[in-house]
Amino acid sequence: MNDFTDPTECLLRLHDEQFALEDYQGGVPRWCAGCGDNAILSAVQRLCRDENLRPEKTVFVSGIGCSSRFPHYMKTYGLHGIHGRALPLAEGIRMTRPDLDVFVNTGDGDCCSIGAAHWIHAIRYNMRMVVMLHDNRIYGLTKKQASPTSPIGLKSNTTPRGSWLDALNPLTVTLGVQNVSFVAQAVDWIPEQLYAILQAAYHHKGLAFVRILQRCTEWLPKLFDEAVRDPAHVQLLHHERGLSISPALAKIYPNRLEHDPRDINRAREIASETDPIPVGILYHNPDVPCYEDLRHHGLGQHTPERIRAGLEAEFDKFTIHPHTAAAAE
Amino acid sequence: MNEVVLTAESPARKAREPVVLSEHIIEVISDSGEGAQRCGQSLGAIAARSGNGVWTVEIIPAEIRPPARSVAGASGNRIRIGTHRITNGGGKTDLVVAFNEQVLLGRVHAGELKPGATILLEDMWRENRDPAIVEAYRRVHDQLIAAGYDVREIPMERECRKLVSDAKRGKNMFALGMICRIYSFSPEVAHDQIGRTFAKKGAKVIDQNVMLFDAGYAWAGENIDLHYMIPSSPAAGPQMVINGNQALALGVLASGMELCAMYPITPATSASHYLSDVFENVGGMVHQAEDEISAASFALGASYAGKCTVTITSGPGLSLKQEALGLAVMGEVPMVVIDVQRGGPSTGQPTKVEQGDMFSVMFGSHGDAPKVVMAPSTIEECFHSVITARRIAETFRMVVVILSDASLATSQQPVPRPEFDPAWVAAPLDLSPVGEGAKPYDWDAETGLSRRFIPGQPGGMFAMTGLAHDRASHVAYDPEINQTSLRARSLKLAALERTLRPPKVHGPEEGDLLVMGWGSTRGAIEEAVDGLIAEGHRVASVNLTFLQPMQPGLKEIMQRYRRVMTIEGNYSDDPADAIINADNRRYSHLAMLLRARTLVDVDCWSEVKGQPIKPDTIRSVMLERLKGDAS
Ligand SMILES: Cc1ncc(C[n+]2csc(CCOP(=O)(O)OP(=O)(O)O)c2C)c(N)n1
Ligand code: SF4
Ligand SMILES: [Mg+2]
Numbered sequence: 001m002n003d004f005t006d007p008t009e010c011l012l013r014l015h016d017e018q019f020a021l022e023d024y025q026g027g028v029p030r031w032c033a034g035c036g037d038n039a040i041l042s043a044v045q046r047l048c049r050d051e052n053l054r055p056e057k058t059v060f061v062s063g064i065g066c067s068s069r070f071p072h073y074m075k076t077y078g079l080h081g082i083h084g085r086a087l088p089l090a091e092g093i094r095m096t097r098p099d100l101d102v103f104v105n106t107g108d109g110d111c112c113s114i115g116a117a118h119w120i121h122a123i124r125y126n127m128r129m130v131v132m133l134h135d136n137r138i139y140g141l142t143k144k145q146a147s148p149t150s151p152i153g154l155k156s157n158t159t160p161r162g163s164w165l166d167a168l169n170p171l172t173v174t175l176g177v178q179n180v181s182f183v184a185q186a187v188d189w190i191p192e193q194l195y196a197i198l199q200a201a202y203h204h205k206g207l208a209f210v211r212i213l214q215r216c217t218e219w220l221p222k223l224f225d226e227a228v229r230d231p232a233h234v235q236l237l238h239h240e241r242g243l244s245i246s247p248a249l250a251k252i253y254p255n256r257l258e259h260d261p262r263d264i265n266r267a268r269e270i271a272s273e274t275d276p277i278p279v280g281i282l283y284h285n286p287d288v289p290c291y292e293d294l295r296h297h298g299l300g301q302h303t304p305e306r307i308r309a310g311l312e313a314e315f316d317k318f319t320i321h322p323h324t325a326a327a328a329e
Numbered sequence: 330m331n332e333v334v335l336t337a338e339s340p341a342r343k344a345r346e347p348v349v350l351s352e353h354i355i356e357v358i359s360d361s362g363e364g365a366q367r368c369g370q371s372l373g374a375i376a377a378r379s380g381n382g383v384w385t386v387e388i389i390p391a392e393i394r395p396p397a398r399s400v401a402g403a404s405g406n407r408i409r410i411g412t413h414r415i416t417n418g419g420g421k422t423d424l425v426v427a428f429n430e431q432v433l434l435g436r437v438h439a440g441e442l443k444p445g446a447t448i449l450l451e452d453m454w455r456e457n458r459d460p461a462i463v464e465a466y467r468r469v470h471d472q473l474i475a476a477g478y479d480v481r482e483i484p485m486e487r488e489c490r491k492l493v494s495d496a497k498r499g500k501n502m503f504a505l506g507m508i509c510r511i512y513s514f515s516p517e518v519a520h521d522q523i524g525r526t527f528a529k530k531g532a533k534v535i536d537q538n539v540m541l542f543d544a545g546y547a548w549a550g551e552n553i554d555l556h557y558m559i560p561s562s563p564a565a566g567p568q569m570v571i572n573g574n575q576a577l578a579l580g581v582l583a584s585g586m587e588l589c590a591m592y593p594i595t596p597a598t599s600a601s602h603y604l605s606d607v608f609e610n611v612g613g614m615v616h617q618a619e620d621e622i623s624a625a626s627f628a629l630g631a632s633y634a635g636k637c638t639v640t641i642t643s644g645p646g647l648s649l650k651q652e653a654l655g656l657a658v659m660g661e662v663p664m665v666v667i668d669v670q671r672g673g674p675s676t677g678q679p680t681k682v683e684q685g686d687m688f689s690v691m692f693g694s695h696g697d698a699p700k701v702v703m704a705p706s707t708i709e710e711c712f713h714s715v716i717t718a719r720r721i722a723e724t725f726r727m728v729v730v731i732l733s734d735a736s737l738a739t740s741q742q743p744v745p746r747p748e749f750d751p752a753w754v755a756a757p758l759d760l761s762p763v764g765e766g767a768k769p770y771d772w773d774a775e776t777g778l779s780r781r782f783i784p785g786q787p788g789g790m791f792a793m794t795g796l797a798h799d800r801a802s803h804v805a806y807d808p809e810i811n812q813t814s815l816r817a818r819s820l821k822l823a824a825l826e827r828t829l830r831p832p833k834v835h836g837p838e839e840g841d842l843l844v845m846g847w848g849s850t851r852g853a854i855e856e857a858v859d860g861l862i863a864e865g866h867r868v869a870s871v872n873l874t875f876l877q878p879m880q881p882g883l884k885e886i887m888q889r890y891r892r893v894m895t896i897e898g899n900y901s902d903d904p905a906d907a908i909i910n911a912d913n914r915r916y917s918h919l920a921m922l923l924r925a926r927t928l929v930d931v932d933c934w935s936e937v938k939g940q941p942i943k944p945d946t947i948r949s950v951m952l953e954r955l956k957g958d959a960s
Contacts, residue, residue, distance in 0.1 A: 026792065027803065056787045061630070064795075071792040072804065077784040078792030079633055081626070082656050088623040092630025092638070093784070095616065096588055100634065100784055118626075121619040295614055302587050302612035304754045310611035311582050315746050318569035320378045321521070 023055055024048045026075040036188030036214030037067050037134060043195045044103070044132075045074070047202060058101045061090040063115060065107035066141045067134030067214070084115030087122040087131070094127045095292050096299065101202075102129040108149040109139045112170055116148075123177040125291040126206045130198065133170055133209070136216035137223060144219040151223075170211050171271035171282060175264065181206035181288040183267065184281045187213045189228045190253075193236065193279055196243050200281060206288055213277065227277055231255065237270070237280025347513050347558035352382075352411030354419055354443075355512075357504060358436060359428035360397045361390055361404035364501030367526065368426075369406020370741070371505055375514050375522050376408070377570050377743040380561030382415035383408065384852075385572075385741035386941070388436075389680045398462070403432035407441075410512070412560050416707065416852025418740065420945045422446055424511070424555075426504045428485070429454060430469040437473070439940075445477050447555065449507065451500075452482035481553065483507070488548055492540055499541040506545025513558040516546055567746040573711045573737030573849075574600035576744070577667055580715025581639055582611055583747075585754030586665065588638040590616040590627040595679040596735040597643040597669035604641075621646040625653035629662055633793060634784050635758050637663040637722045639715070644673045644686055647693070654728050655694030658818065660793040661770065661781065663722035663729075665715065666690070670734040672939050681939030682736040684848055684898035687918040690730040691877050697815055699822050701729040702877040706851035709744040710874070711737060716753045723755065725821045726781050732876070734898070736849040736941045763789035768800040770814070777820030822878045829875060831882030836862055836869030842954055843890035844870040845931070846897060847919055850942055854896055857947035861955075868951060873919070884927040892954060894932040895920040896947055901935040 024045040031037045048058065058076040062068035064083035071078025077100075081089045086106045094102050111119050111133050122131070138156065139145040146156040146163040149170060153162040174183050182204040186194040194212065201208030215224050227233040235255045238245045242261045250256065255276055259266060261284035270278045355372065359365035366387065373385040386407040395402030409419045421443040427433035428451045436442060454466035473480050489496035489503050502523065509519050520539050527535045571579070578600045581589060589608065591601045605615040618624035621642055628638040642650060647668050657664045670686045672678025691702050701721055705714040711733055718729040760783065769782045769791040782789035797805040797814060805811060834843075835855050846854045851872045858870045871886060873879065887893045901917035902909045916924065920933035934950045936942055 054787075055790050056785055059634070059784050060792070072794070074792070075790055077790050078794075079630065079660075080792050080794035080796065082652050082795055085622060085626040085653065088618065088626035089630035089633075092588075092590065092627040092632070093634040094630075095614075095627070096631040096636070096638075097634040097784065117619055118623055121623070295616070297609060299587060299612060299614055302585065304585070304751045307582060307585060307611045307754055308749045308751075310607065311579065311749060313610070314579060314582065314607055315569060318571050318575070319746055320374060320568050320570050320743060322378055322380060322563060322568075 019049055019052055019055070021045055021049050024075050026073045029073045030069065031066060032218045034215065034217035035066070036136065036212070036216070037070070039188040039191055039194065040132060040134060040212055040214065041070065041073055043191060043198055046195060047198050048076070050199075051202060053101055057099060058103070059093055060103045060105060061093065062086050062105040063107070063110035064141070065110050065134075065139070066216075067105055067107040067136075068110060070105035084110055084113070085118065086110060087115060087118040090129055091122065091125060091127050094129055095295065098292060098296065104129055104131040106131065106133055107140070108133065108135045108137060108147045108170070112148045112168055112173075120173075120177055122207060123174055123209065124179045126179045126181050126288050127291050128205055128207065130201045130208045131210065132198075133211045134214045135170065135211050136214045136220065137167070138216050138219050140216050140219060169272065169274075172268060174209050175268050175271055175283060179288050180209075180283065181285050182208040182281070183271070183283040184208070184210045185213070185278055186210055187224075187227070187234065187277065187279055188215055189224070190234070190249070190279060192246065192249055193243070197281065200243065200284075204284065205286060206290055233276050235273070235276040235278050237278055237282065239281075242281040242284065347556040350557050350559045352409065352415070352419070353423045353512070353557065353559060354407065354409045354421065355508060356388070356405060356407045356422045356425040356436065356441070357501070357508075358388060358403045358405035358425065358432045359501070360402055360432060361393075361395060363404070363428050363497060365405030365428065368501035368505045369408055371519075371522055371526055372508055373406070373408050373741055374570055375509065375519050376410045376559075377568065378518050378522065379514060380563035381559055382411040382413050383570070383741070383743055384415040384418055385409075386418045386736070387739040389739070391680055398429045398431040400431050400435040400438065403435045405432075410559050412562055415742070417856060417944065418736075418853075418941045419856075420943050425449070426508065427451065428500065430466050433473075434469055442478070445479060447479045447481065448473060449481050449483050449504075449553075451485045453484070453486040455482070488544060489541060492544055493537065499538065502538045502541040503545035503548075506542040506547075507549040507553065509542075510546045510549035511553060511555050511557060513556065516543070564743065564745070568743040569746050570741055570743050571708060572739055572741045573705075573708050573733055574669065574739070575603055576708045576711035577641070577715055577731070577733060578604040578607070580712040582608065582613070583712070583749070583753045584716045584719040585636070586639050586719055587613045587636055588616065588628065588631045589613070589641060590618050590624040590631070590638065591641045592618055592621045592624045592646060594621075594643045594646045596671055596738045597641050597646070597667065599738065600641050600667070600669065621649035622653065625650035628664060629653050629657050632657070632662045632664050633660065636755050637665060637719050639665040639667060639719075641667040641669070643669050643671050644689075645676065647686060647689060651693045654700065655696070655698050656795045657728045658694065658698040658700060659795045661726035661779070661818070662793070663726055663781070665718045665722055666728060666730045667715070668730060668732050669738050670732060672937065678939045680735060682734050682849065682898060682941055683937055683939065684732075684734060684850070684918070685900070685937070686732060687847075687876060687899070690732060697819065699727075699819050700877065701725070701727050701822070701825060701875075702732060703729065703874060704732045704848040704876055705737065706848055706872050706874065707744075708737060708740065708742050712744075712747065714874075719755060721825065725778065725825055727821060732848060734849050758783065758785070760785040762787040769793070769802045770798065770800045770817070772800065772814070772817035775820070776824040777817035778824060779817075826878035826881060829878070829880045831886065832871050832873060832880050834869050834871055834886060837867060838869075839889035840867030840869055841891045842866075842868045842951060843887060843893045844868070844947070844951065845873065845893065845895045845919060845923065846870065847873045847876060848898075850896055850898060853942055853944045853947055856944040857951060860944070860948055861951060866955060868955070876919070876922070879922070879926060883923070884929060887923075887927060887929045887931070892932065893923075893929055894934060894954060895923065896942065896950065897933065897935040898937065898942060899935055900937050901933050
């Protein structure tokens with residue numbers, strides 16, 4: 001149906017609000033000064049404004065952690081959930097309310113440790129949402145414990161003599177799951193690409209998984225120092241089907257790689273690189289079906305008449321036919 | 330009280346006129362996969378259609394494919410048939426049809442058979458090629474006779490083989506034919522029932538099954554000198570034969586909820602199986618999540634975003650859902666949780682009945698997390714409880730837990746067909762704007778109630794959080810806020826309690842002993858009470874549908890009886906145990922709650938044998954308490 005057949009509707013559209021940044025700014029962030037989460041918040045608020053998302057039609061869902069405070073700082077709807085469960089909470093919202101835009105903010109502990117089962121299954125469900133993994137490679141909120149993505153040997157409060165295990169790579173894990181449809185990596189200190197990646201993620205029809213390397217100035221102030229200071233440690237990905245790189249950015253980052261985001265094998269290779277850090281869209285397949293579309297038959301067309309008809313049909317199945325009636329049949 | 334006139338005439342005499350019985354309990358058991366279940370279900374349906382009261386209990390082995398001819402492998406049905414409405418599985422079995430002697434032995438060891446019960450036993454094992462089987466069969470057969478059972482060897486296999494090549498498929502219908510003949514059920518009703526049972530399989534299958542039924546019917550007429558008749562008293566309106574899990578699933582449909590998120594677990598799963606089959610017909614869906622944590626979170630997310638949702642589980646799954654339920658309580662998101670209880674703790678007895686989860690649903694999750702807890706006590710109540718739960722959940726912004734159990738889940742009974750009421754169904758989502766200055770937790774000073782904001786409502790934007798929060802859902806830093814918000818969430822239970830009526834007393838309004846119970850034990854308790862009343866005892870019972878909040882007026886009722894006790898299916902200490910005394914005795918759940926709430930010295934008796942508590946057992950317990958009273 002054409003939305004614009006009704007003239008009053010046209011008029012309404014004409015006067016549709018144009019939202020400003022302030023319309024998305026909720027509580028004053030309480031993150032530490034210099035925390036990478038601030039940069040992510042700014043990029044997201046800009047994205048909401050540029051896409052003119054209606055605040056009442058937008059939901060930010062999170063688990064628990066510093067990064068998971070995110071919904072409180074947005075002036076949209078939000079669900080600040082429980083540790084590790086942001087994804088299933090978001091899936092429930094997405095399933096019953098396809099009219100809402102759903103964003104998920106989750107930490108490396110939240111997503112890759114306590115919520116790891118949900119992470120894998122969320123990739124497989126491929127429900128439309130933007131998932132931002134705020135990967136500071138440490139537990140921030142609980143004061144410096146090793147996370148699954150902590151570099152091997154990292155000294156933390158639970159690994160005072162250095163962590164024992166090699167870091168889990170969220171990109172390769174995600175790229176190994178059936179139905180993966182969008183995987184990107186961003187860093188908080190290149191806001192231009194962070195924004196561009198989030199924008200591409202927003203437009204993806206499916207689950208867009210964006211790992212964002214995020215600085216925790218409080219517990220690991222030096223972890224990303226080298227990469228931040230020396231552009232040679234970053235490799236920008238570009239492609240006509242992916243992102244372009246502005247001349248200004250190109251001037252700073254000589255290390256660039258043309259990569260077709262349709263190529264999953266190459267994506268997996270790039271994902272295993274840790275130095276230089278690949279930044280951009282690693283994988284994008286717009287054709288993977290979304291669970292909510294597969295399951296949505298009739299959902300929302302739930303009228304009392306329909307329920308009654310369905311219920312009576314079920315009652316009929318169980319209704320017993322008394323002896324006399326049976327004999328008459 | 331249900332002692333049945335087994336020998337009004339000697340069964341040995343080939344009676345023309347059938348012996349009239351007020352009720353009988355019949356079992357059909359086989360190795361799993363041999364069709365005893367279907368035979369039993371069909372018998373239940375035939376009896377119900379004939380206007381008899383019926384209660385069918387599934388006999389389920391713990392393993393999917395237990396070894397053939399094993400004592401623990403009995404699979405089948407236990408059907409209690411009576412003249413009047415039947416509300417529970419009753420006492421011991423009067424007549425059993427067994428496809429082999431080993432499965433029968435399991436039932437004998439479990440003490441399920443009446444002394445002298447009739448046993449119709451497949452005799453093919455007597456001539457088995459394996460001498461060990463022959464030997465086992467003979468031994469058991471002789472033992473049973475020595476124990477006084479009325480054992481009749483039946484050549485079921487041989488008779489069926491005269492008609493079909495593979496007797497495994499169809500022996501159950503031969504057995505059904507025999508039973509219908511013995512109990513004077515009309516073959517026409519049985520034929521019609523067989524037609525309905527096999528409707529999907531086509532005329533050929535129906536005809537073959539009818540043929541086998543007729544053969545069994547005729548064979549019994551010629552060879553079995555038992556002839557009974559259980560008079561019926563036809564019900565007023567149309568009846569449906571369903572089990573408790575089907576009733577719960579139908580309740581979900583009727584409530585207008587649209588989404589059920591679950592993870593498979595016995596004995597809850599069959600409700601989700603059925604729901605998966607039919608929910609989409611009315612615009613709903615079942616989501617099988619990757620685990621229970623996810624199922625509860627998925628349901629919570631969907632509820633937060635719109636209509637109340639439901640999650641269905643059993644004990645271990647409930648444990649995993651607890652943290653999410655805490656978030657729902659904190660965020661005041663309506664949710665319905667169905668817990669079909671099984672034996673615990675841990676994996677416990679997955680297929681067996683127990684009432685052990687009352688405290689874990691009531692006090693589970695951490696901190697003070699008030700939830701509504703309801704316990705349907707009949708199959709009919711299973712249906713209506715879901716509708717009520719959804720309404721309470723949305724009105725009070727609360728989590729409502731429905732406690733069913735393995736017994737209700739698998740028992741079948743004719744229940745009155747409900748009349749659809751549009752008020753059952755949840756209202757459509759209201760996405761109208763939220764007024765200027767309105768807050769998502771604007772707790773009413775008296776009741777704690779507040780309007781829920783739903784994403785999509787302009788002006789209502791807020792971040793729901795599990796952190797302590799103020800009326801605006803801002804993270805609370807003010808020392809008063811936690812006090813205020815816990816008060817509000819607690820008051821909602823009191824507000825609900827104010828809308829409830831005192832429970833009805835079953836029996837005289839005052840007397841010597843009051844028995845209180847909840848959930849599936851109700852039928853057996855009331856039957857025991859009725860029997861004792863008929864014998865002149867001054868006893869009564871009360872069943873509690875609401876466990877949290879409790880219905881008003883309990884103390885006043887309790888004070889009208891000299892003694893009060895609960896009867897429950899959860900563990901409690903036996904005061905007779907050497908080291909148990911008044912200081913360390915653990916009471917059963919309801920007793921503990923009632924003692925705390927009313928300061929009445931409530932006694933209790935409970936049993937956790939994995940079987941529904943029998944009316945006779947309750948009767949003995951009550952008689953003993955009455956005796957204690959006299960001394
Ligand atoms: C069930 C549960 N276990 C543990 C915690 C404690 N906890 C809160 S946040 C957190 C880790 C946070 O780390 P991460 O997810 O990386 O987020 P960050 O703070 O680094 O952004 C932990 C262990 C909790 N809230 N809930
Ligand atoms: S502790 Fe680290 S992650 Fe948390 S707010 Fe501070 S800088 Fe950010
Ligand atoms: Mg972290």
